[in-house]
Amino acid sequence: MKQYDYYLFDADGTLFDTTELIYRCFLYSLGKYAKHQIPREEIVASIGLTLRKQFEHHMGPLSDEAFDAMQADHMNYQMSIYREFLAPCPGVPEAIHKLHNAGKGLAIVTSRKIISLSCFLRETGIHDYFRAIVTPDETDNHKPHPAPALKALELLNAAPQSALFIGDSPFDIECGQRAGIDTAFVSWSHNHPEHLPLKPSCIISSMLDLCN
Numbered sequence: 001m002k003q004y005d006y007y008l009f010d011a012d013g014t015l016f017d018t019t020e021l022i023y024r025c026f027l028y029s030l031g032k033y034a035k036h037q038i039p040r041e042e043i044v045a046s047i048g049l050t051l052r053k054q055f056e057h058h059m060g061p062l063s064d065e066a067f068d069a070m071q072a073d074h075m076n077y078q079m080s081i082y083r084e085f086l087a088p089c090p091g092v093p094e095a096i097h098k099l100h101n102a103g104k105g106l107a108i109v110t111s112r113k114i115i116s117l118s119c120f121l122r123e124t125g126i127h128d129y130f131r132a133i134v135t136p137d138e139t140d141n142h143k144p145h146p147a148p149a150l151k152a153l154e155l156l157n158a159a160p161q162s163a164l165f166i167g168d169s170p171f172d173i174e175c176g177q178r179a180g181i182d183t184a185f186v187s188w189s190h191n192h193p194e195h196l197p198l199k200p201s202c203i204i205s206s207m208l209d210l211c212n
Contacts, residue, residue, distance in 0.1 A: 001202060001209060006163035007099060008152050008181065011110035011117060012047060013168035015092050016124050019190055021078065021085035022047055026054070029074045034059050044190050048143060048169035050111045050136050075116060082116075088124040090188055095207035100129040102211075107132035107152040109165070109175070111143060132156050144174035149181055164201075166210070173198050184210070 012018045026043045030036070038058050046054045051074070052067055062070070099106060106129055110117060114135045121127035132155035134148045141147040149165055156163075165176030168189035176183040177198055185193055185200035186207075193203055204210065 001204075001212060002164075002182075004104070004162060004164040004182070006105040006107070006153075006156050006158040007210065008107045008109050008149060008163055008165045008176070010048070010165075010167035010169070010172045011108055011112050011120070013089070013189060014166055014172070014186055015089060015096075015108070015126065016120055017087045017089050017188075018082075018085065018120070019044060019047065021082055024081065024085070025074055025078045026058070028077050029055075029070060030058055032073070033070055047190070048111060048167075048171040050142050051113075053142075075113075079116060079119070082120070083123075086120060086123055088126075089186065089207065091206035091208035093125050095211055096126045096129050098208075098211045105132075105156045105158060106130045107134065107156055109134045109143070109148045109152050109172075111136055111171075113137070143171040144178070146175055146178035146180075149175050149179035153179065153181075164210075166204070166207075170196050170198070173200050 009015055023040060023043050030038050046057050051071055055070060056062055108130050132152050134152045136142055139147040139151050153160060160180035163181050164184055165181045166184045167173060168186045169191055173183045173185060173196055182201040185203045187203055187205045
C-alpha cells in the first residue's frame with residue numbers, strides 16, 4: 001500500500017483491543033449511576049468519544065461535579081480489571097517497531113486520558129515509539145472534530161498530505177478527513193466499514209499492512 005512519512009493512530013480498538021474492557025466498565029458505572037442497563041451495542045457504538053460524551057450520551061447532561069465523581073470511580077474500576085482484557089490488536093507491536101525503525105513519525109490521537117493510555121502502551125510494549133500523543137486535554141475540540149489530528153500534525157511538524165490516520169471508528173475517519181489526511185480503517189473494528197458515513201482511503205486487515 002502507499003507509504004507515508006507520518007502515521008497517526010487512534011488507541012482503543014486500533015492499537016489495543018479494549019472493547020470488552022470498556023463494555024464491562026460501562027456495565028459497572030451505568031448500573032451504579034444510571035440505575036438501568038444500556039444495550040451492549042449502544043455502549044460499543046459510542047466508543048471513540050470522550051468519556052464525558054459517552055456518559056452524557058447514555059445519561060443526559062451532567063454537572064462537572066457529578067461527572068468528576070463518576071469518572072474517578074469508572075477509571076478506578078477500569079484500572080482494577082484491565083489486565084484481564086487488554087491485548088494488542090493484530091500485528092501492532094511488530095508494525096509499530098518496523099515503522100519506527102524505518103524513520104516514520106508516529107503519533108497517537110485518542111479520546112483516552114494520558115494516565116491509563118500510558119499504562120496500556122507500556123503493557124503492550126509500544127510506549128516509547130511515539131513522537132507525539134494527543135489526548136482530550138490537548139485540544140478544546142475532540143474527535144470527530146479535526147483539531148486533535150491537526151494538533152498531532154503540528155507536534156510532528158508534518159503536512160497533511162504526508163500522513164495517514166489509522167482508526168476503528170467513524171469518529172476517527174471523520175477527524176482525519178476533515179484535517180485533510182488520508183485515512184485507514186481497521187478491519188477488526190466492531191464497526192462495519194459499509195456503515196461508515198465517510199469512506200476511508202483504505203481498509204487494513206493487520207497493522208503490518210502499513211509496512212508493505
